[in-house]
Amino acid sequence: MSIEKNQQSLEKMRMVVQKAKEAQLIYQSFSQEAVDAIVKSAADAAFAKALELGVMAVEETGMGVAEHKKIKNEVGSKAVYESIKDEKTVGIIKEDRVNKVVEVADPFGVIAGIIPTTNPTSTAIFKALISLKTRNALVVSPHRRAVNCTIAALRICLEAAVKAGAPEGIIGWIEKTSLAATEELMMHRDVQLILATGGGGLVRAAYSSGKPAYGVGPGNVPVYIHRSAKVAKTVKMIVDSKTFDNGTICATEQAIVVDRNIKEMTIRELKNNGAYFLNEEEKRKMEKLISPTPGKLNPEIVGQSAVKIASLAGISVPRDTRLLIVEETKIGKDIPFSIEKLSPIFPLYTANSYEEAKDLCLRILNLGGRGHSLSLHTNEDNVAKEFAQTMPVSRILVNTLSSIGAVGGTTALMPSLTLGCGSYGGNITSDNITARHLLNVKKMAYGIKEISIPKQSLSSNQTLNSQNENGQQIDEIVKSVVEKIDPKQEIDPKIIAELVSEVIKKYQMNV
Structure with missing residues (x-):
């Protein structure tokens, strides 16, 4: 890619992220009912185009079987929707009345999605649905060999979502993809999370971006x-x-x-x-x-x-x-x-x-x-x-x-097109990634236990200093009393007793 085209790709990516950020700030105020209607609309639209998208994917990438791509698109749309449709993702999502702990869902913000050439349409649909369900925005970097079919899948989801009330720009993509644009997307200051499904190089780049990231590993599966x-x-x-x-x-x-x-x-x-x-x-x-x-x-x-x-x-x-x-x-x-x-x-x-x-x-x-x-x-x-x-x-x-x-x-x-490999494969989770992984969950906890906090005991240094100070005060008290006694007179035992009593009282008051 020429320097000029590369710059155009970068500028376009920045514009898409900015639009996604603005849309997400609006979308995060939507109710659960509104969100659910949007997700259903996008899922239904993608499911209806499952075969068409499968044919597009095979024609563009030269990989796979159209009828099989159709099944994957159906899993990415209908099966994923059915698995998340009843999940609470807005506001209070759980309340433990016994232990007085309340869980509150909050979106991440703008999510960067990396899409593989092997499953370009099904993965795009899947990531769009779980992002919409959690009130996040999604910006996708398609694989260079699957740009058109990936964007077609995303456009179907976006148009259906907007028709159901979602803000424009809640799903975006890089039309002229480049490695530089993809890398900058993952490091963009307004991107809060990366969903990386693809080759090892891109997954490693996602993990080294400094952002939270869900990645996958290779699947050399023995049977x-x-x-x-x-x-x-x-x-x-x-x-x-x-x-x-x-x-x-x-x-x-x-x-x-x-x-x-x-x-x-x-x-x-x-x-x-x-x-x-x-x-x-x-x-x-x-x-x-x-x-x-x-x-x-x-x-x-x-x-x-x-x-x-x-x-x-x-x-x-x-x-x-x-x-x-x-x-x-x-x-x-x-x-x-x-x-x-x-x-x-x-x-x-x-x-x-x-x-x-x-x-x-x-x-x-x-x-x-x-x-x-x-x-x-x-x-x-x-x-x-x-x-x-x-x-x-x-x-x-x-x-x-x-x-x-x-x-x-x-x-x-859990129906998913992004399969975590856990610490065995260098991933943060071993789960099948789904909507719940795209939420910040805040916990509000009420006090339910009484506890008595003991007073702080004096340290050895504090004790020593206190003793020195009290000793100095006693010396001063004794000196002031003795000065009042006439040296020419015989010391009366009563006077000595009163002196001792006065010193003890003042000492006790200072301890």
């Missing part, structure tokens, strides 16, 4: 097929999940770990569901395509079909191929099949024991998926619970499609 699993049903779910939108959801399974005693059955079912197993020569070709530089994923394969990826590698496969699979034994940055691939490509690892299966899953996560998700298929509840307690992930998806289950599509998890 373990335990010997107790129903293999045919399990394999169908895994294939459907892995091929959903050509693997662009970060919670999609990335590596299969299978117990040896059900391996052959699993391979047979994988082939029955459209998997193509690469031979050694084809494996070498595919490795070069997946990761031309060790540890780095080739972006050209992200979100592409198995047939197209095979063609890019110079491999001929049947036209109905859904997955490309190799048997693998190694894990590492220099092992292309073991990294996160965001495409319908699988390594298949064989576990000779339950302990080895756990070790393989842990090594895959440690390579680049800590904190995100793990998929597990088993009919033994104790196995699921052990994995839940021992694996360093925020979500364990059991007997379901990991890709859709993690975002709340097939599970009771």
